[in-house]
Amino acid sequence: MSHRIACDYVAGCDGYHGVSRASIPAEILRVFEREYPFGWLGILADVPPCDDELIYSSHVRGFALASMRSPTRSRYYVQVPLTERLEEWPDERLWDELALRLGPEAAAHITRGPAIEKSIAPLRSFVAEPMRHGRLFLAGDAAHIVPPTGAKGLNLAASDVGFLADALIEHYAERSDAGLEAYSVRALSRVWMAERFSWWFAGLTHRFPDMDDFARRMQVAELGYIRASAQAQAVVAENYVGLPLAYAAYNAMERLG
Numbered sequence: 090m091s092h093r094i095a096c097d098y099v100a101g102c103d104g105y106h107g108v109s110r111a112s113i114p115a116e117i118l119r120v121f122e123r124e125y126p127f128g129w130l131g132i133l134a135d136v137p138p139c140d141d142e143l144i145y146s147s148h149v150r151g152f153a154l155a156s157m158r159s160p161t162r163s164r165y166y167v168q169v170p171l172t173e174r175l176e177e178w179p180d181e182r183l184w185d186e187l188a189l190r191l192g193p194e195a196a197a198h199i200t201r202g203p204a205i206e207k208s209i210a211p212l213r214s215f216v217a218e219p220m221r222h223g224r225l226f227l228a229g230d231a232a233h234i235v236p237p238t239g240a241k242g243l244n245l246a247a248s249d250v251g252f253l254a255d256a257l258i259e260h261y262a263e264r265s266d267a268g269l270e271a272y273s274v275r276a277l278s279r280v281w282m283a284e285r286f287s288w289w290f291a292g293l294t295h296r297f298p299d300m301d302d303f304a305r306r307m308q309v310a311e312l313g314y315i316r317a318s319a320q321a322q323a324v325v326a327e328n329y330v331g332l333p334l335a336y337a338a339y340n341a342m343e344r345l346g
């Protein structure tokens with residue numbers, strides 16, 4: 090049975106695999122994409138986290154991340170080649186690898202437990218422009234994907250929806266389409282800033298297959314600089330917590346065409 094819903098506007102917030110973006114003609118949509126030569130093997134377990142902060146580790150064997158979902162539920166990740174298969178990673182092997190990459194201090198506080206979810210996710214940067222086609226407005230993963238290093242995916246989806254809500258209120262309450270007209274450029278300005286941070290952070294912390302000793306020294310020098318410099322820490326912190334919405338007023342991309 091099919092249903093028809095009449096509406097003025099469509100918010101295309103149906104994720105990366107949804108129909109919204111696919112409904113925009115290919116000759117209008119411009120796609121920017123970067124695939125990374127590795128993925129994240131993640132484990133979710135009902136165990137207390139090993140720390141009350143997140144731990145990001147740039148280890149010679151590859152990246153690792155310790156994060157928490159609640160005081161009793163933890164989420165850990167290790168970087169793996171894209172060719173890796175889940176069957177090759179029984180829980181004990183994954184806990185051993187995490188202990189190795191996170192270092193002895195964190196390892197001493199890791200509580201091991203059976204996985205309640207385990208998966209391998211590829212890392213990707215992706216942006217589709219424009220984020221508006223007629224009365225359709227893309228928001229969130231429907232328009233863009235970031236590598237998860239900066240934890241920006243949900244944050245960006247929320248700011249898109251915030252811009253769109255403001256624009257729709259302006260349309261209905263003030264009879265002005267200025268916000269709707271500006272939506273795509275405004276949202277994309279912030280999207281690209283978050284894309285840049287997520288791409289940079291992934292590059293700083295992961296081991297790339299073609300990485301030589303020079304490239305590794307560059308990573309270590311940059312990590313050392315961030316550790317030493319209050320200015321560098323402020324730059325990372327500003328990006329990590331999420332840039333002010335007002336930065337979206339700077340529409341540098343418009344000039345690129």
Ligand SMILES: Cc1cc2nc3c(=O)[nH]c(=O)nc-3n(C[C@H](O)[C@H](O)[C@H](O)COP(=O)(O)OP(=O)(O)OC[C@H]3O[C@@H](n4cnc5c(N)ncnc54)[C@H](O)[C@@H]3O)c2cc1C
Binds near residue numbers: 102107108131241246
């Ligand atoms: C393993 C993993 C870990 C992550 N961790 C983080 C993190 O720590 N921090 C962070 O900020 N982000 C994280 N993200 C990214 C974050 O989950 C996404 O960026 C965010 O969920 C995007 O929200 P969205 O609403 O745009 O899309 P989605 O969350 O994908 O929601 C789209 C919704 O639309 C529905 N839908 C699709 N098609 C249709 C249809 N035809 N009709 C009706 N409904 C439809 C889908 O069922 C879905 O419910 C993570 C992602 C993954 C995969």
